[in-house]
Amino acid sequence: MFRTPAVGVELLDWLRLSARHPLYHLDGFTDRAPSLSRTEERVLSAALRAYPVTRRLGLPALLAAGGRGLLRYDGSVLVLLAADGDDQISSGRRLRRTWLDLARHDLAVHPLSQLIDCPATAGRLADRVAGQPLAVFRIGRPRIAPVRSARRAIQLYDR
Structure with missing residues (x-):
C-alpha cells in the first residue's frame, strides 16, 4: 500500500510532525501519537517530503515493517x-x-x-x-x- 505514490502524498498531508505546522492543533496525526523522538520526527518528515526518491530506495518497506507486529x-x-x-x-x-x-x-x-x-x-x-x-x-x-x-x-x- 505504501508503494502507491498517492498514499505517500496523503500520509504527508495528514501527518502533523511539527508543532509549527499550521494545522497541528486543528486536525491530523501528530508526532506525539506514535511517541516519535525529535530525531525520528525529522527523519520521517524528510523521508516523506522526498517520497519520489525514498520510495525507490525502500521507504515503503520500512513503513510497512513498522506495522508488522x-x-x-x-x-x-x-x-x-x-x-x-x-x-x-x-x-x-x-x-x-x-x-x-x-x-x-x-x-x-x-x-x-x-x-x-x-x-x-x-x-x-x-x-x-x-x-x-x-x-x-x-x-x-x-x-x-x-x-x-x-x-x-x-x-x-x-x-
Whole structure:
C-alpha cells in the first residue's frame, strides 16, 4: 500500500510532525501519537517530503515493517462484516455505533484499515472470516491513556 505514490502524498498531508505546522492543533496525526523522538520526527518528515526518491530506495518497506507486529499485542482483533443489503450510510452508522459502544466500555480502538485497503490482504481476510470485512480493529484496555489526535469541530444541524 505504501508503494502507491498517492498514499505517500496523503500520509504527508495528514501527518502533523511539527508543532509549527499550521494545522497541528486543528486536525491530523501528530508526532506525539506514535511517541516519535525529535530525531525520528525529522527523519520521517524528510523521508516523506522526498517520497519520489525514498520510495525507490525502500521507504515503503520500512513503513510497512513498522506495522508488522500490530496483531501481536495484548487485546483482541475485531472484524466487523458488511451486512447484506446495507448501503454505505447504514454501514457507516453501524461502524460508528460499534466504535462508540466499545468506548463506552472503556475499550480503546486501533483501526487496522490497511488490512482492507490492500486488495491482497482484504481478499485473504474475507476468505478467512467468510464475509466482506467492513472494518478491522485491535481493541483492548490501554496501559496508559492514548494521545488524542486533534479533530475539527463538527457542526450538527437539526432537521
